Amino acid sequence: MARLEPGMARIRIKDLRLRTYIGINEDEIRNKQDILINITLLYPADDAVQINEISHALNYRTITKEIIQHVEENRFALLERLTQDVLDCVMRHQRVRYAEVEVDKPHALRFSESVSVTLNAHRAA
Template identity: 55%
Template sequence: MQNAIITITNLRLRTYIGFNPDEQEKKQDVVLNIEIHYPGDKACSSDVVDEALNYKVITKTIIDHVENGRFLLLEKLVSSVLDIAKGHHWVTFARVTIDKPHALRFADSVSLSLSWQQEE
């Protein structure tokens, strides 16, 4: 089996994230990194579009969810994006990491990662 791995790197979006009053009044930057695994045998051998996982559809759904959502906790945001990333029945593994730049005064960002693996 050929394990296809889709990696979406540094998807920069804006959303309401945080529970402090100023965080709830203006959107903040977030940076998403997403990894999705699926069996790629059919797509590799057939070169047929419908045999490949459509990362554009997944990404558009994530963009809409993040930019139109409001989240108190980074954990909730990451978990909800992970649910979208693992949503297709072909997906066997997914990992989502979201960075919140400037969340701490002396750090470039704070990030949280969650992953999911299909049970065998």
């Protein structure tokens, strides 16, 4: 994970539960499945701290709405593709300097709680 420098805020979106088409088996292609998304992002928050108005902050609600729409309206063969798409949604916001996305597919393997893929991206200041 990227180092938290002075003035940077860390936002965590935890346990975003969505349903989508994910997988390569016939049953997975035909039926939506639950997924769990966790996102950590860093952005410079000096203005938000000083001015205390949403226009000077990173609006995580907007980001989450974009992710929900994208995930629920698309189909994914691989967990890696889904994870990258969510990461791309986050990084489209220019204020984001670093993001890490983990997507869990519960019960993807027998005897396992879940399988997850984690990807991250960094933008120079």
